[in-house]
Amino acid sequence: MAAGGFCRLPNGRVVVALNLPSQSAEGSGSVRVLVHAQNRARALTRLRNLGLRAVYLRGNGQPPSPDEVTAVLHHPDGLIWRTAPGADACVGELWHPIRALMRQPAAPR
Template sequence: MAGGGFARLPDGSVVVALSLAGPPDGGVRPGERVRVLVHAANRQRALTRLRNLGLRAVYLRGNSHPPTLDEITAVLHHPDGVVWRSAPDDDTESWHPIARLMRPAPAT
């Protein structure tokens, strides 16, 4: 799934969903795409949160793939408000905290 989108919540905040290439030293295989969800007061703050975490080239153009209801529930129930998973279409994979994506993969 490529692209991203957002959903405005009744309280005025938004959930932004983006499909991004995983960082080379992150917890994913090289070249693998990840679905990242961010809860913030508005779209710009959601993107700023990701940029502050080191994902510099993050942009939201359009609303082609907004978050699903399950994705919105997942990010709202996480204390950090930023989660990801590598297989967006696989409901058996859990959502992970963003810190797990940003730390280097363990050496093998």
């Protein structure tokens, strides 16, 4: 389960924003993932198809900001991420394509 929200665009499509726990070796932070899709269900399906099986959107507590909407609309994949707001590393960080998140090595056990 993830905190997040969505906003409906004038053309009927949606942008979904989710805060997910990070699986990187740097720490136990979280990442903010943005998905542009036809509807909320398809946005979550796009994430589940990437291997993020336990992703659900409950409520609309943290909808995407206008800057986040602009960022995801201008990305060719319509699926981007960066360190979640509130983390020190987030200051000045650019958005990354989802491929960069999925190829990060898992934390050593």
